[in-house]
Amino acid sequence: MAEIKDTHNCVVEPNPLESLTLAERRLHNASIPISRLNPDVLSTIFELLAEAWPTEYIDQNSDSDFNCLVELNWATVSHVCHHWRNVAIANAPLWSDIDMESPKWAQLQLDRCGGSSISLCSEGSFYPTEEEKLLLRFAMTSKFAQMKSMSIYIRDEETLQLLVDTMCNPNISAPQLEELFLVGLCSRVVNLRTSNGEIPTFIDLLLRGGSPRLRRLDLAFFNFSWSSLAFTGLTTLMLNTGRLPQGQRFLRPLVGAGTFADMLNALQRMPGLEVLVLVVPLPDARYVPYGRVVELPRLKKFTISGDCFTSEALLRCLAFPPDAAIELDCTDSVEDPTPSALKRWFSAIHSVRLQDQRVIYPLFNSSNGAYLFDKIRIQKHHNYVTGTEFNIEFRLMFPSITPELTHWSITFSGQDLHFATFFSSLSLEKVESVDLDISMDTAPVFFGSLSSSLPSLSSMRLRELKSVIPFALFTRMNEFNPLTRQRTPNVAHQFPRLSALSFDGINFRVVSGNEDKWGALHKTWLLLFLYNRSAYMKPIRNLVFQGSYGSMSPRKLEELKCLVPFVEEIISDENMDSVSNSGYN
Incomplete structure (x- = not known):
């Protein structure tokens, strides 16, 4: 592997022919070119190699200096023979993917890229050196019109002012720019004053010289206004102003960002949006605005991070395809995300339709009024400072297409005994498997509601003891049947199609004497449950233990298989340590 060590002193380069001694020149002439292919064919091969094996950079910390090793990878072809070297150097696009991680190597690339389109990455060190600053200035002033993609971390005011002088100059255009990623990590004390005395933000003036091909804009830690013309004709828009410091409940409103109508106007200027991320x-x-609807017919991914009220309001103003991946990361002051609140968010995405009658946007299932989803993940975090925070991911179900995904992942934590009632408002008949990661003080009745809501459930994974314990109690309980006037064990009729059960991160132990410890999954309950399932209804065929921290040893697995022969497959972690004989007698 060829490497170039960036020491600010040299870059490994072959000596020119005129400086070689007679002996060295004879040796050079003796190296016959390998496979003297047509230069065009060689160039194509080199381009494919550069795409599959790009240059890499390795940071190395030393006591006295900060070094960066450049792994040439594809560029080693230029060291094979002088013919290959000449072909590689003459192919300008090969040198157009430029990373400022190594200033010396980047300078070499800038010299060789010619007039080809450039992809520039300048994340920079935490404290940029003068060499790095000068190289970035050279690239921005002499190659800006060639930029196709730019990713720049702005760590000081000098760099920000450089970008202002180029990107905000009405006389400088970016005709080839397609992607722009900017991260602002410094104070914004720069000269942005206009002739009328007003001071706009950097983003307000961004690319006002023109960038007709810009399709992706990713901005992090920048103030902006929705009236900026940079928000026009994009297919990907990602805005991130970061989280608030501890003690603040919500994201603080941006000064001068504009009204809700300004935001809708900006989105309307981007009808081709495919990815929209708003943190x-x-x-x-x-x-x-009452009745205002913005149509985004190509939207594939939509992420909102903010407070619940404004997120819901925005959802009700947008129309997008039913297969768009929607992710909400909402913060609310309510103690629990109640079923009514969840229904309100879900109904918000059904509240509008596109005028195109060829695309179906279901409001609800007309037969039972249930909301139709084929995937949902709800994760709630309790924060004593900010209140309740929870993340919701869900995907709509095509009414006319049989859903392929019938697996639900439900992650919940906190205190919410009403969560089970939320299932009654959803269409869950086709859900076949579910993961439960529930860190809440629920009751056994939760699993009764789950069983009635998930009649097709065939696989269930329990990830928390707080979900295992109520499940174990639920299977021991009896239910009174008013028709037969008899009590029927829950294990005899609940979860009728369940055939696979997984325990994730739950220890497997037994009761020691008469002491009842609920610190783990007990052998006694597990055996009774498996026997009763086999006696009354469809038995559990697959039993899985994951992350049980050595409590389910290979020997225990074999013993368990002998005790419950109707279980066809029992799986545990492959590299699990064996445990002592104590406790399993």
């Missing part, structure tokens, strides 16, 4: 404080939702 920013949204404008005040109390002034939402």
Whole structure:
């Protein structure tokens, strides 16, 4: 592997022919070119190699200096023979993917890229050196019109002012720029004053010289206004102003960002949006224009991170395809995300339709009024400072297409005994497997509601003791049948199609004497449950133990297989340590 060590002193380069001695020149002339293919064919091969094996950079910390090793990878072809070297150097696009991680190597690439389109990455060191700053200035001033993709971390005011002088100059255009990623990590004390005395933000003036091909804009830690013309004709828009410091409940409103109507106007200027990520404080939702709907017919991914009220308001103003992946990361002051609140968010995405009658946007299942989803993940975090925070991911179900995904992942934590009632408002008949990661003080009745809501459930994974214990109690309980006036064990009729059960991160132990410890999954309960399932109804065929921390040893697995022969497959972690004989007698 060829490497170039960036020491600010040299870059490994062959000596020119005129400086070689007679002996060295004879040796050089003796190296016959390998496979003297047509230069065009060689160039194509080199381009494919560069795509599959790009240059890499390895940071090395030393006591006296910061070094960066450049792994040439594809570029080693230029060291094979002088013919290959000449072909590689003459192919300007090969040198157009430039990373400022190594200034010396980047300078070499800038010299060889010619007039080809450039992809520039300048994440920079935490404290940029003068060499790095000068090289970035050279690239921005002499190659800006060739930029196709730019990714720049702005760590000081000098770099920000450089970008202002180029990107905000009305006389400088970016005709080839397609992707722009900017991260602002410094204070914004720069000269942005206009002729009328107003001071706009950097983003307000961004690319005002023109960038007709810009399709992806990713901005992090920048103030902005929704009226900026940079928000026009994009297919990907990602805005991130970061989280608030501890003690703040919500994202603080941006000064001068504009109204809710300004945000909708900006989205309307981008009808081709495919990806929209908003980790920013949204404008005040109390002034939402009544009946305003923005159509985004190509939207594939939509992520909102903010407070619940404004997120819901924005959802009700957008129309997008039913197969769009929607992710909400909402913060609310409520103690628990109640079923009514969850229904309100879900109904928000059904509240509008596109005018195109060829695309079906279901409001609800007309037969039972249930909301139709084929995947949902709800994760709630309790924060004593900010209140309740929870993340919701869900995907709509095509009414006319049989859903392929019938697996649900339910992650919940906190105190919410009403969560089970939420299932009654959903269409869950086709759900076949579910993961439960529930860190809440629930009751056995939760699993009764789960059983009635998930009649097709065939596989269940329990990830928390707080979900295993109520499940174990539930299977021991009896239910009174008013028709037969008899009590029927729950294990005899609940979860009728369940055939696979997994325990993740739960220890497997037994009761020691008469002492009842609920610190783990007990052998006694497990055996009774498996026997009763086999006696009354469809038995459990697959039993899985994951992350049980050595409590389910290979010997225990074999013993368990002998005790419950109707279980066809029992799986545990492959590299699990054996445990002592104590406790399993």
